[in-house]
Amino acid sequence: xxxxxxxxxxxxxxxxxxxxxxxxxxxxxxxxxxxxxxxxxxxxxxxxxxxxxxxxxxxxxxxxxxxxxxxxxxxxxxxxxxxxxxxxxxxxxxxxxxxxxxxxxxxxxxxxxxxxxxxxxxxxxxxxxxxxxxxxxxxxxxxxxxxxxxxxxxxxxxxxxxxxxxxxxxxxxxxxxxxxxxxxxxxxxxxxxxxxxxxxxxxxxxxxxxxxxxxxxxxxxxxxxxxxxxxxxxxxxxxxxxxxxxxxxxxxxxxxxx
Amino acid sequence: xxxxxxxxxxxxxxxxxxxxxxxxxxxxxxxxxxxxxxxxxxxxxxxxxxxxxxxxxxxxxxxxxx
Numbered sequence: 001x002x003x004x005x006x007x008x009x010x011x012x013x014x015x016x017x018x019x020x021x022x023x024x025x026x027x028x029x030x031x032x033x034x035x036x037x038x039x040x041x042x043x044x045x046x047x048x049x050x051x052x053x054x055x056x057x058x059x060x061x062x063x064x065x066x067x068x069x070x071x072x073x074x075x076x077x078x079x080x081x082x083x084x085x086x087x088x089x090x091x092x093x094x095x096x097x098x099x100x101x102x103x104x105x106x107x108x109x110x111x112x113x114x115x116x117x118x119x120x121x122x123x124x125x126x127x128x129x130x131x132x133x134x135x136x137x138x139x140x141x142x143x144x145x146x147x148x149x150x151x152x153x154x155x156x157x158x159x160x161x162x163x164x165x166x167x168x169x170x171x172x173x174x175x176x177x178x179x180x181x182x183x184x185x186x187x188x189x190x191x192x193x194x195x196x197x198x199x200x201x202x203x204x205x206x207x208x209x210x211x212x213x214x215x216x217x218x219x220x221x222x223x224x225x226x227x228x229x230x231x232x233x234x235x236x237x238x239x240x241x242x243x244x245x246x247x248x249x250x251x252x253x254x255x256x257x258x
Numbered sequence: 259x260x261x262x263x264x265x266x267x268x269x270x271x272x273x274x275x276x277x278x279x280x281x282x283x284x285x286x287x288x289x290x291x292x293x294x295x296x297x298x299x300x301x302x303x304x305x306x307x308x309x310x311x312x313x314x315x316x317x318x319x320x321x322x323x324x
Contacts, residue, residue: 018322018323019323019324020321020322020323020324021322022322028322041323041324042320042321042323043320043321043322043324044319044323045318045319045321046264046265046316046317046318047319049264049266049268057286057319057320058320058321058322059289059320060289071320072323072324074323074324084293087298088291088293088298088318089291089320091298091299091300091301092290092291092301092319093291093320159324160324206324208324
């Protein structure tokens with residue numbers, strides 16, 4: 001596979017990790033290290049002034065010299081809200097990568113394509129490295145690319161559902177047309193789902209729920225890393241196309257005759 | 259004076275600046291983003307930014323997310 005380069009930065013691992021839903025920052029950090037991931041996402045929320053902080057600030061637990069930290073815009077319903085979050089993240093921590101997540105419908109958490117495209121245009125112009133979370137729509141993927149997205153992030157299935165890649169045919173079209181990396185995000189519940197994404201030609205996957213909520217998140221992070229690596233090696237090894245007809249693996253001559 | 263912080267009205271005394279207001283709330287400035295009346299206030303400007311009565315202030319921090 002071609003080296004994975006986003007906005008000039010090369011990533012050795014094709015497994016990206018979300019930091020939500022972990023039982024503690026300790027477990028999150030150990031899972032992240034076990035995964036070998038070099039890109040993690042974080043979210044922005046209001047500080048709760050009436051409660052003592054439950055844990056250290058998450059940024060103190062992430063080493064920015066080793067991983068790219070990408071704030072997401074979760075909670076935003078409009079382009080304006082997402083842009084506000086991205087600018088706050090830049091002001092707070094100097095982060096200029098942003099994962100656009102614009103999900104007005106709280107039931108399915110599906111991304112709003114119109115608002116996502118608007119926010120991509122504006123934030124790309126402001127110099128952000130924009131990674132838009134999107135439905136697996138090949139036309140939208142091209143529009144986002146033209147608007148300045150540094151990569152596109154089509155969903156496999158809705159966020160947190162663990163249902164795997166239900167958008168397979170559309171992901172294949174997106175991959176075949178894309179000139180930016182394709183990162184399959186959302187819904188991947190098993191290591192085999194991540195492997196499938198890489199085998200389809202995706203450049204990387206982003207996993208959160210499947211690792212964070214596993215009985216053993218650190219072991220699951222290892223499992224995902226192994227699956228992604230195995231799929232990458234398989235792609236590099238040059239798999240042969242599927243065929244409708246059988247093709248004998250053993251010689252068809254020299255049979256013992258009665 | 260009263261200001262609205264993260265959607266809740268609070269009496270914050272009379273802080274000399276946004277930096278002093280954060281200190282009074284026990285919030286470490288280097289870990290948060292601050293928006294005052296809709297404008298982002300960069301970390302290095304907090305000490306130079308006054309607080310007016312009735313200001314609408316948002317104090318945001320990073321948390322785990324996917």
